[in-house]
Amino acid sequence: MMRAFLKTEAGSTVVLLAATLAALLWANSPWGASYESFWHTEAGFAFGATEFSLDLRRWVNDGLMTIFFFVIGLEISYEVRLGQLRDRRLVAVPAIAALGGMIVPAAVYLAFNAGGPAAGGWGVPIATDTAFVLGLLAVVGARCPDPLRAFLLTLAIVDDVLAMMIIAIFYTASLSVPALVAAALLLAAIMTLRWLKIWRAPAYILLGFALWVATLESGVHPTLVGIALGVLVFVYAPSDRKLLRAGEAVQQFTSEPSAGAAREAARSVQRAVSVNERLQLRLHPWSSYVIVPVFALANAGVRLDGETLRAALTSPVTLGIALGLVLGKFAGITIGTWIPLRLNWGVLPGNLVWGQLLGGAAVSGIGFTVALFIVDLAFDDAEIAAQAKIGILTGSLLSALVGWIAFKLAWNRGGVCAPPDVEPEEELPVLLAVPVGPGDHVRGPADATVTIVEYGDFECPFCGGLHEVLQELMERDPDVRLVFRHFPLRNMHPRAVAAALVAESAADAGRFWEMHDILYANQRFLTDEDLGHYAAELDVEPWKDVPRHSRRLARDERSGRDGGVRGTPTLFFNGVRYQGALNAASIIRAVEEARKSP
Template sequence: MQDLKSPVKVVSKIMQMTAFQYFFTRISQAGFLLFGSAVFAFIWSNVDSAGYDHFWHQELTVSLAGFVLTHSLVHWINDGLMTIFFLTVGLEIKRELLVGGLSDPRRAALPVAAAVGGMVFPAVIYLFFTWGTGNEAGWGIPMATDIAFSLAVLSLLGDKVPFGVRLFLTAFAIADDLGAILVIALFYTPAIDLAALAVAAGIVCGLWGLNRFGIRHSLPYILLCILLWFAVAKAGLHPTVAGVITALFIPSTGKYDTDLFLEMVSKRLENIQCRDGSCGESILVNQSHLNAVQEIDLACRKVVTPLQRLEHGLSSWVGYLVLPLFALANGGVALTGLEPVAALTDPITLGIAVGLVVGKPLGIFIFTFGIAKILKTGLIQGTSWTQILGAGLLGGIGFTMSLFVSNLSFTEFVNLEYAKIGIMIGSFISAGAGYTLLRWSR
């Protein structure tokens, strides 16, 4: 019994969960809530279509230093709260580029190639269906992968898929997010206000200055991010870009380096000694132990990087509030006002659905296979090619980012509804097909 309470045993159990496993668990849990929110939005919009539209299109005004913005509630969610989502995505991308699956060029080659193929093929398929219809602007909709949804489906398989599949799917989904951000910034931007753009550039210089002079507190970066959001919105760029730009400047080093941290912790651990082999049930019974633990806690906070701290701090808010609200506000599809056959056979619906179900897995598989042969590199952690195809099918779950891009692509209500139908059909078929293939693959 005493052995089970040994600090070594406890610490060993805690350390079994790696940073990646923590990230995977948190994101996959959020994916189930996102799914529930989407289902609720669909039911709400069909039970009370007028009430649904009225609620999300109520206007809300925000002013800052004489700069006034008035938008609907759904617009504030899409442009405001989703900036927090893009900030988190930017932090994830930066972490992956520094120390994760994208840090080593050779290791990153396969997921990056998968992301490129998974963007090119769906876009081409969409344009094949919509060319000459006047709705070509939606080509970016089937390009994205919803990382929360896809990891949630993958988590249902438990130990039936190897760790390499989870790592591959996560890495290419993050690379996919980077590609989607570039597409939004480059191709879904209206006319530019150069004066506001100059102000935005000045704020970016301020973010660089904070990073350059070693400012590690998150608050100054967040305040400049808010100012950048207003400047970018005024400039004509999509304001969520402010989140990604801010993430690039969040420091990736802690106040203490690892050597100093180990030295400090080792000295404090020497003060935690128990004569009879038992230190008691509570740390409060021994003041010297309590002081040592508090100093170790302080050292832990000093060695943790602002990037880690902010990413972990925001991940719960994004997963359990921002994305569910986004799904509630954008996931409603009022079928009562649509003609079923026309909705299912419209080029927009077909282009998106086929792009997600067929284009995504084909592009991911072909590009990954090609790069693996060219570089003569093996798959991650013994993953099979069948499992790569299964991961590619899960890559066809494009819910969040696809809905986001659809709002940028279309202004007509009917076209936007067709896009939502295509996204939902494509995403659910991809989820089912990917789960089934991975469930029985070897």
């Protein structure tokens, strides 16, 4: 799901940029006056004597953008239950970084505008535009590490949640209690349908539209309806029963092709995937390629004549927003990343280094969609709104430039990314960097003639397959001992670190190998809840002394990298890195060769 999100967001950047340029060209063309007049055209419908009408800009900002935030709600719900946000150790750092990336820009803005008529615009520089950020990362180099994109995606999701809370709390001008009560009742009706497991799309669409109208009339911004409804959509991992049924239906169609079998196979496969994921697949392209570009076309048009630009150069609004995005975002995200890492509150995905994080912090100053959205809520004065939009455009361009420079400097130093046409060659060592010592996890006799050191990852399926091979080997050959060291592939396996930490907690109780075997026997089930159950089975406290165990993992990883480990599983036979196949026959042959070697 994350890869599909990244692909869609990065690909839609060109369309969003084109819509922004079109809006600027339109607003500054000889027909510039038609820009505002067009978007203020009234449109609506009537039911008898009842009429409902909004201008086109409000239909876009309050209507279409509700669908955009509905998709964000779907993404939040998915990530919390099945994705990046389910692991609190991986979430802690980007979450605090997102918070820092909102507090500092707001403080920078208020430093220029506190006490003035535009003080209410402090929310404009707080938000990061995910589409532009991921699009820029795609442009600066396809070899930029996936963990950096995962980190920024998690940061952006937390950023969106906090931005929506700020809009709900600080940018609601007045409330209509009757409309608010009606909205609450309609939301309760939708939750009741969900509880009763009544899945009829027309009912949800009708109630959802009524909820949107009631929320609009209540004074609360209706896009919050999108977030709420998106979060309520069911998301679940495919069950073994549904997967088996889908496989049987596909097999039935393969053996006896027919229209009925094809329909049943399609339905079974579809039912195996949650409604949340199906909706994301359908709506994400519409949101990214249509709704957000139309929003940019409706809101990014600002007059850039000499008078407007001169006013913007000295405007505290423009300066506060531009510097908030460029300096505030960079400083806030950097500080917000350093604090939880320093205090051992969380870990980073993959093997990210500060050069990568600083580049990501710089490009996070690209604020556009939500920033323009808040401009519409914060400023009634057209002149101040125009200065705010100039600040957004200037700050975003400067942030993109600073981020580009940061990545280029990292390339020149052999850091963050490699240019696409350069494939660095590395001569890997073949000897075990750190000899087996008293702190290692050892299974087998101390005087065995063959010692196998395995660098493994509890979520790696290849490690799971090798586990069975090694178990069988040690049952047959008592003259072999196995040493296990952690090498979690953080960017590929988000549960690997959590599993390793639980294994270390079990080691404190003298039950490492029991936990080791349980984890490999249950590789598909490594959520925090699952790990807690496994720990309870062994009477182990699962999250005890995480900082010390994290340091142990880091030592294992460092020793592995020094010994040429670049993936899992990697084996060393009597201190020499094994480079053969991982089947039983090859492993047994390697054991015999190691036994014969001096």
